[in-house]
Amino acid sequence: MFSSLTFHLIVFGIAALSIVLAGSRLARLADELADRTGMGEAMFGVLLLAGVTSLPDFAATLSAAMDSRPDLAMSNVMGSMAVNLVFLGIADIVYRKANLEHAAASPVNLMLAGLLIVLLTLPLLAIVTPSVSFWGVHPVTPVIVVAYLFGLHLVHQTQSIPMWFPRSTRQTVPDKPEKQHHGSLAATWLGFIALALVTCIAGWMVMESAKGIADHTGLSDTLVGGLFTALATSTPELVTTIAAIRYGALTLAVSNIFGTNCFNILVVAAADAGYPHNSIYHDMSPVQMTWGLVSILMTAILLLGMVRRETYGIGRIGFESALILSVYVIALGIIVLNG
Incomplete structure (x- = not known):
């Protein structure tokens, strides 16, 4: 048992390290491609970078769902969304020039925050609806897909024809494309795709090793999924x-987080489609709703922060960042107590 557990821990560590190394390179290539393709940081962050950084969640969640482990699957994807929002608070601490929500003000980011709140409510509504499914899929699942695609249309429209602009200040960092780039565009795309494959494979390895860790340690799938994976x-x-913050691509940094969480709702839909029994929403434990509700609360707090645009907070940390970090710690305590 000890030998097998050690193997799973080693695989988990190697896969997590691979994700870290690939992710650090992805940010630079994403910023470059956003400039060279003319998409801009916001749309590239939503459409491509968010999808790529969500690949580990997609691979891990779908693997657990197909293995008939609904708690592990849903706690992973729901817990990931809450963790991603915490990362914005950490990013705010790293960016010392001003509050990140002030410096990265963008109508696209506001639209993404609103869209995320809408999308997050759909799986929670599915949980409280009657346990019905058609061809093994809950009726809310296709609604999630349609809502996501329509939301992308609204985001694109917001970028193309914005109806309002944030007030420009000395601390505001607009998206300004760089003129000079090294290497061909094709080589940059190939590097981006290769790193995307690395993150996807590493995500699958993380979930497979996490299953072994849960089985050998006796920890619940809810705790392993919501915390470790x-x-x-x-x-x-x-x-x-x-x-992205270190490269000065603040809009890309924020849109990546919100875009990733919006894409993760599609991961929830994929988990329901891949679940071999009926609806996954009704086979998971009710505690999974905690992560969804907490993510809605944290997103709303960040949305308020982006509208208010506080320049500096206590210790140069925005009130919204301090608040979401506190909310996450409390939610994590609730999960541990129920796990």
Whole structure:
């Protein structure tokens, strides 16, 4: 038993490290591609970088769902969304020039925050609805997909024809494309795709090793998924967000987090489709709703912070960042007590 547990721990560590290394490189390539393709940081963060950094969550969650472990699957993806929002608070601490929500003000980021709140309510509504399914899929699952696609249309429209602009201050950092880049565009795309594959494979390895850790230690799937795998599969978001801030791509940093969480709702839909029994929403324990509700609360707090745009807070940390970190700690305590 000890030997097998040690093997799973080693695999977990190697996979998590691979995600970290790949994620740090992804941020630089994403910033470069956003400039060279003309998409801009916000849309590239939503459409491509968010999808890539969500690949570990997608691989890990779908693997657990197909293995008939609904608590592990849903606690991983729901816990990852809460962790991602915490990463914005950490990024605010790292960025010392001003509050991140002030410096990265963007109508696209506000739209993404609103869209995320809408999308997060759909799986929670599915939990409290009657246990019905068609071809093994709950009716809310296709609604999630349609809502996500329509939300992307609204985000694109907001960027193309914005109806309002944030007030520009000395601390505001707009998205300004760089003129000079090294290497060909094709080589940059190939590097981006290769790193995306690395993160996907590493995400699958994280979940497979996490299953072994849960089985050998006796820890619940809820605790393992919401704490260990959620943190491991979310490391690309943390690494790419911090790296983007260091490169000066603040809009990319924020849109990556919100875009990733919006994409993770599609991961929830995929988990329901891949679950071999009926609806996954009704086979998971009710405590999974905690992560969803906490993510809604944290997103709303960040939305208020982006609208208020406090320049500096206590210790140069915004009130919203301090608040979401506190909320997460409390929620984590609740999960541990119930795990």
